[in-house]
Amino acid sequence: MSKWGKCAACAAAVLFCQSAVRADYLTVQDPIFSHPLVPYGSFPASPDLSGTGWTTHDPNPSDPFGTGVLINANDIVWQNPDPNDPYRGVGHVDNLISDNTITWNDVKNIDSTLTHWDFPYQGCASIGAATGNEFAQILGSTFQANKAYTLTVAVGHNYNPNPDDIPAPLSNLRIEIFYIDGSSRHLVQSRDIFNDAATGLSANHLLDFSTTPIIIAPGDPAVGQSIGILLTTFTPADVEASGYFNVTNVRVFEDVPEPATLAIMLAGTALLWRRRRT
Numbered sequence: 636m637s638k639w640g641k642c643a644a645c646a647a648a649v650l651f652c653q654s655a656v657r658a659d660y661l662t663v664q665d666p667i668f669s670h671p672l673v674p675y676g677s678f679p680a681s682p683d684l685s686g687t688g689w690t691t692h693d694p695n696p697s698d699p700f701g702t703g704v705l706i707n708a709n710d711i712v713w714q715n716p717d718p719n720d721p722y723r724g725v726g727h728v729d730n731l732i733s734d735n736t737i738t739w740n741d742v743k744n745i746d747s748t749l750t751h752w753d754f755p756y757q758g759c760a761s762i763g764a765a766t767g768n769e770f771a772q773i774l775g776s777t778f779q780a781n782k783a784y785t786l787t788v789a790v791g792h793n794y795n796p797n798p799d800d801i802p803a804p805l806s807n808l809r810i811e812i813f814y815i816d817g818s819s820r821h822l823v824q825s826r827d828i829f830n831d832a833a834t835g836l837s838a839n840h841l842l843d844f845s846t847t848p849i850i851i852a853p854g855d856p857a858v859g860q861s862i863g864i865l866l867t868t869f870t871p872a873d874v875e876a877s878g879y880f881n882v883t884n885v886r887v888f889e890d891v892p893e894p895a896t897l898a899i900m901l902a903g904t905a906l907l908w909r910r911r912r913t
Contacts, residue, residue, distance in 0.1 A: 658890045661776045661862065664688025666885040669734035669758030672745045692867075694767035728791065729840055732884055734758050759883040761793055762868055764802040764830075765876035769867035774887065778814060778823070778857040782889055783848035786812045786864055789884040790828055794838035801838070801878040804831040806870040808880040812846060812887070814860035823857055824849050827869075830880070841883065848890060862887065 665687040762768050778784065788810045792801045811825040824846040830836050851857055864887060870876035 658888050661774055661887040661889055663774060663864070663885050663887055664772060665758070667732050667734060667758030667883045668760035669737060672737070672741060688772045689770050690772070692767065692769045692771070694765065727839060728759065728881070730789075731759060731841070759881050761879040761881050762808070762866060763876070764806040764868050764870050764878050764880065766869045767867070769865060770882070771863065771865045771867075772885075773815070774862040774864065776862050776887075776889070777859050778851050778855075778862055779889070780851055780853040780855070780858050782891055783850040784812055784823065784862065785845050785848045785888040785890070786810050786824070786826075787843055787845040787884075787886045787888070788866065788882055789841035790836060790844050791841045791881040792830055792836045792838055793879040793881060799875070799877055802830040802868075802880060803870060803874045803877065804829065805874050806830050806868065806876065806878070806880075808882070809865070809867050809869060810844060810846060811865040811867070813863040813865060814857045815863060816856065816860065820863065820865070821857070823851075828880075830878075836880075838881075841881065843884075848888075850892065 668687075668689070670687045760770060762770060790808060790810075794801075807827045807829040809825055809827050812823040813820045814823060815821070826844060826846045828834060828836070828844050836842065864885065866882055866885075868880065
């Protein structure tokens, strides 16, 4: 990208944050991974994600935990730790979101041993750090010209007293917005989230990470195509691919910038779109 293009893109990002006319949430099915309900102590739930909107890919089908596990039954991630259980006392996540559509009877029906401190029901998915594991979803919305799209995901890493069971510093989770043309995915925007000290991922508190908004220019091939979101993992070949990233609260924003911001973003991001296609 040219120096001008970088400056324009940076200026657009600043203006965008200050001057969006409207920001709408687009519908993401099961954004907190609260389905399917998983009995206490029983996992993984994936790849049986029927009815959730999510699909998975596992580069190593022989590994039952390869693609990722839905750890929404409070056996690994929970909001109300039990001080008498060292795992619950240390490994809890303090900012999970409750799924208010699930009733106490729903929870009791899958596991009669649960008590009320396990409720309200939380949702979180765990995705293995090995390269190629993924959760993906095609939304019911399509890309529109002169609008910008942002994907935001709450991310942490799994708790385990053994440091080898968390992702390596060079392992990363990539969050991505894409569209499908034929059978191929085409990147719109992505962000890599590493498990290093600078990123500051935690087992106990999830942090929000977002892609940088890029406006969809008129005539771009993404216009009219369904919006896809992807959460996928990468670990270098010479690094041990251990541990899991925790993900939840997946949000997609559709923003309409003011005319002045729109003009700058169109100029500054045209080059980004060309680089994206290569």
